Amino acid sequence: MDYRKCERLDEGLIKSLELSAPDDNTISKMSRVFQALQSKSRLKILMILSKKSMCVCEMVYALGMSQSAISHSLRVLNYLDLVRMDKRGKYTIYSIADEHIVTLIDMCMEHITEQET
């Protein structure tokens, strides 16, 4: 099937939309960020960190997850600059990297809750 036959298709218009689209590299980075937010564990970590910066021990207690699982999750979050880490002696204190992350999560929450009505 040749979908270029579609009578709705305005090739010129679409071409101009393509030009204003973000490049593939940007899309890849965005995809990786959403990929990080897609895990329930990592979401829970970000949500609790948005209320209070914490060391790993505190998260183990607060989230009821294993230390290993939390550390692995934090590594991903840190790699994508979603959390910041601050090593103080034997503790590593994690915190939310910036307010965009909080907004991102809030928008998603609002989307969910509005859908319910």
Next chain:
Amino acid sequence: MDYRKCERLDEGLIKSLELSAPDDNTISKMSRVFQALQSKSRLKILMILSKKSMCVCEMVYALGMSQSAISHSLRVLNYLDLVRMDKRGKYTIYSIADEHIVTLIDMCMEHITEQET
């Protein structure tokens, strides 16, 4: 190892944070939304739909993806209320469900671009 021994841990404080945390069902739904946004294909679809509502044919042309891949992607996006579908004759016109989605994507983009500086 018993992480409750951590001297930083304030069990009362953490308990109060747990109480204000969203329930597991909400987290699951959010996770599914981010999961949907994590695919490059679906991101591209949402981004182009944010500029113009389109039928599937137009997207095939604009995104250079197969009709099947696009349809499968749209099914996921529709299931999660990220896009709206409007059947008009033999065409199905898809559009962005609400402005939260656009904000969500914009926040992510801003996060990416700020990180680069």
Next chain:
DNA sequence: TTTATATATGAACAAATGTTCATTTATTCA
């Protein structure tokens, strides 16, 4: 030093995902 605590990481494995290919359903028009 030795011991305890805090965190990071590697390997491995089940589970989930995205695409392709083939086919089906739906709609329009001749």
Next chain:
DNA sequence: TGAATAAATGAACATTTGTTCATATATAAA
């Protein structure tokens, strides 16, 4: 009606993912 176009879907497959378990590293305290 039959042919053409538009869209949806099922099966199958390789790939990616998140956790667990075991272990390593780092720091502090005794």
